[in-house]
Amino acid sequence: MSAMFSLNDLGELSIFLGIEFTKTTLLLLLTQRKYIEQLLQKTNLLLITPYATPMAVNVHLHAGDSENFSNPSLYRSVLGTLQYMCYTRLDITFTVNKLSQFKHEPTVKQWNCVERLLRYLKGTSTYGLLIKPALHFCVQAFAHADHGGSHFDQRSTSGFCTYLGLNPITWTSCKQQVIAQSV
Structure with a gap:
């Protein structure tokens, strides 16, 4: 170059x-x-x-x-x-x-x-x-939501983290756009 x-x-x-x-x-x-x-x-x-x-x-x-x-x-x-x-x-x-x-x-x-x-x-x-x-390049993902955790608009906050081996490669936490209703 x-x-x-x-x-x-x-x-x-x-x-x-x-x-x-x-x-x-x-x-x-x-x-x-x-x-x-x-x-x-x-x-x-x-x-x-x-x-x-x-x-x-x-x-x-x-x-x-x-x-x-x-x-x-x-x-x-x-x-x-x-x-x-x-x-x-x-x-x-x-x-x-x-x-x-x-x-x-x-x-x-x-x-x-x-x-x-x-x-x-x-x-x-x-x-x-x-x-x-890492010795092994396995992909693992973890997710969580608080299921209507906001007392004011009933929307959930969810998050996830993805690992490649032992290293986190993506993560986020965000409020969901829709309200999930149980039937």
Whole structure:
């Protein structure tokens, strides 16, 4: 290719689009530690105390659950950044999906949930996507739905994760578009 194009060898890949690559002989770790630090700095939450979980149990969010958040553009900007972090952080996918449902008119209660997620990220900033060599390339898929988990519109949130060997290759969490009714 170098005969046809002007190429530069930049050496081993270490960081690309905010994703940090740590490579050893046995694994590849993709993290976004600096990206998380920049987000905490942007939101003035760099000195917050970390939390152990991304979302509190039994939190019921819905439109109008408290007064409107004073800076909806900040909410949207932070959620966009968090959506990008889902490329390396499977553990925040559900929470980010839940909070993204309120981007049109966020409330203070929803912003408090965003802050909790940022606290979680502060304590887990070195977590990421670990890719290891596998002896067997079997494909496994896992799925789950909360069966009408939203108390306000009766729609379910479902998610799945697909593995190739020991490595996750696809994952998602999303609110279903239709209401499933049992007969």
